[in-house]
Amino acid sequence: MTTHVAVWWQDVVVPAELAEVADQVDYQRVVMNPGATWDYFPAHYDPEYARRQGHPTIFVNTMHVAGFVDRIATDWAGPYSRVVRRKIRLVGSIYAGDTMVGRARVVAKRQDDAGRLLVDLEITVYNQRNELCCPAEVTLQLSG
Numbered sequence: 001m002t003t004h005v006a007v008w009w010q011d012v013v014v015p016a017e018l019a020e021v022a023d024q025v026d027y028q029r030v031v032m033n034p035g036a037t038w039d040y041f042p043a044h045y046d047p048e049y050a051r052r053q054g055h056p057t058i059f060v061n062t063m064h065v066a067g068f069v070d071r072i073a074t075d076w077a078g079p080y081s082r083v084v085r086r087k088i089r090l091v092g093s094i095y096a097g098d099t100m101v102g103r104a105r106v107v108a109k110r111q112d113d114a115g116r117l118l119v120d121l122e123i124t125v126y127n128q129r130n131e132l133c134c135p136a137e138v139t140l141q142l143s144g
Helices: 027-037 047-052 064-079
Strands: 020-023 082-088 099-111 117-126 133-143
Touching: 020 064, 027 064, 064 099, 064 117, 064 133, 099 133
Parallel strands: none
Antiparallel strands: 020 099, 082 133, 099 117, 117 133
C-alpha cells in the first residue's frame, strides 16, 4: 500500500522537477476506460476500425490521458491537493501496448484573490518512444 505524504504550499520550491511517472497501458485497459465512460468511439475498442483510420491499433481516449495527468499532479501533491484547472492538448496517441511516460515540473505558486494557495505545473505525456502525446497545464490547490 502506498502512503501519500502531503505537500504543503509553503514548502513548494519554484522551479522544481517532479519524478517521472510511467504507466504500462495494455489492451484491456484501453477498452475498459471508454466502456466505463460511455465513450464508444470504435477506435478505442475495435482494432480493425483503428487500422482503417490509419492507426496501428486501438488507442486510449481523452479521459484516460486527463486522468493520468491528474494522477501525476495529485500523487506528487498528496491527499489534500485538488485540481482546480487542467488544460490538455492531444498531439499524439497512446496505443494498446504503449507505456505512458509523464514528466512534470512546478512552474509557479501563488495565492489568488479568494485566498486559495495554488501551484502551477507543466506536465508532458510521452510514449515509450519519447514521442510527445500530450502537453498539459495543471493548477492545484494546496493546504498551507
